[in-house]
Amino acid sequence: MTYAARVYGSDETDTGPEPGHTYRELVGGPLDGQLLDVTGWSEAMLVGGAFLMAPLSAYGPGGRASYTPDRADGPFVWDGDIP
Incomplete structure (x- = not known):
């Protein structure tokens, strides 16, 4: 059986x-x-990456994980957790 991400x-x-x-x-x-659904994001938004709520971050519930693009059309790679 195949599962979608x-x-x-x-x-x-x-x-x-x-x-x-x-x-x-x-x-x-x-x-x-x-x-991460980036439909409608501008080029500037894509380059800037995202700070996403992550209950399992180092800061627990309410913490965020920072992700930035690896390349223009590639994955967003984790930079670390922030409060």
Whole structure:
């Protein structure tokens, strides 16, 4: 059986990536393996990366994980956790 990658912010009942959306894989850290929906993000937003809520971060619930792009169309790689 093949499983679709989990989309960040979705719950376990969601079916996975939606057709017509653009995603970046999150690599490393507490959100490793999830997909981030970047549909509609500007180039500046993509270059800036994302600070994402991560309950399993070093700071616990309410902590965030910092992810930045590896390359223009590549995955977002974990930089570390922030409060």
